[in-house]
Amino acid sequence: MITLYTIGFTKKSAEQFFELLKNSHISKLVDIRINNASQLAGFAKGKDLQYFVKQICNAPYEHIIDFAPTKDLLSKWRKEEVDWNQYTKVYLNLLQERSIIKKYGIKNFDNACFLCSEETPEFCHRRLLVEYLKKHSTEEVKIIHLV
Numbered sequence: 370m371i372t373l374y375t376i377g378f379t380k381k382s383a384e385q386f387f388e389l390l391k392n393s394h395i396s397k398l399v400d401i402r403i404n405n406a407s408q409l410a411g412f413a414k415g416k417d418l419q420y421f422v423k424q425i426c427n428a429p430y431e432h433i434i435d436f437a438p439t440k441d442l443l444s445k446w447r448k449e450e451v452d453w454n455q456y457t458k459v460y461l462n463l464l465q466e467r468s469i470i471k472k473y474g475i476k477n478f479d480n481a482c483f484l485c486s487e488e489t490p491e492f493c494h495r496r497l498l499v500e501y502l503k504k505h506s507t508e509e510v511k512i513i514h515l516v
Contacts, residue, residue, distance in 0.1 A: 371475060371508050374482035375495040376515040381488075383412040387425045389515040396480035397429045398422045401436035401495060403443065413486070435467050436483070438494050453492055460494055464501050475506045482515065490514045 374393055378386055390398065398418065405415030412421060419430040438460050445451045451459070487493035496514070503510035
């Protein structure tokens with residue numbers, strides 16, 4: 370059984386965020402944002418996250434841009450030029466075009482937590498990503514959204 374976690378940092382304090390990660394005993398934090406230097410939350414900048422996750426959760430941090438949507442797709446979503454169904458279709462096609470299953474596999478992400486900024490997973494690419502990994506896995510996969 371492979372377990373995949375997801376988390377968003379928006380509307381969470383640093384304490385809430387890191388306690389969720391620590392209590393889940395994650396194996397690593399995988400940042401799937403295009404830009405990991407965001408100022409939305411001071412603790413969520415890539416360099417700071419790398420330090421905090423290591424110190425607080427004893428886990429490594431990895432930033433994988435292949436898992437992020439394109440800037441164009443994200444911009445269209447934010448401007449409401451595409452609806453969620455259109456966004457989903459384009460994003461899932463991106464994952465396929467980038468051959469993420471072949472390039473990364475899924476076993477490397479057992480107990481990993483996929484990070485994005487959205488508060489909840491419903492309309493976030495982190496949910497689409499873990500569901501895509503699950504769909505293309507030969508193993509049983511459990512998905513847990515930390516909220």
